[in-house]
């Protein structure tokens with residue numbers, strides 16, 4: 001099992017290795033709308049463990065490239081991000 005530590009909620013959620021982080025839907029206060037990497041509702045800043053996420057796909061990369069500079073240090077969209085294994089620590093951006 002991989003772990004997602006949510007700094008804003010001070011808790012850790014277990015998710016299966018290799019799973020999409022859409023897994024967090026309904027388990028945190030992070031909101032998911034489009035679930036396709038377009039709307040940025042599920043945008044987070046990955047504070048630790050960026051290496052434990054798979055590289056962003058085409059849609060996520062395109063959406064992240066439209067963010068204003070300085071929005072987040074390591075921005076990722078949880079609905080389309082896949083965790084390999086290990087732990088990531090995230091902070092809500094919105």
Ligand code: FES
Nearest residue numbers: 033035038040079
């Ligand atoms: S829910 Fe829209 S980008 Fe993730």
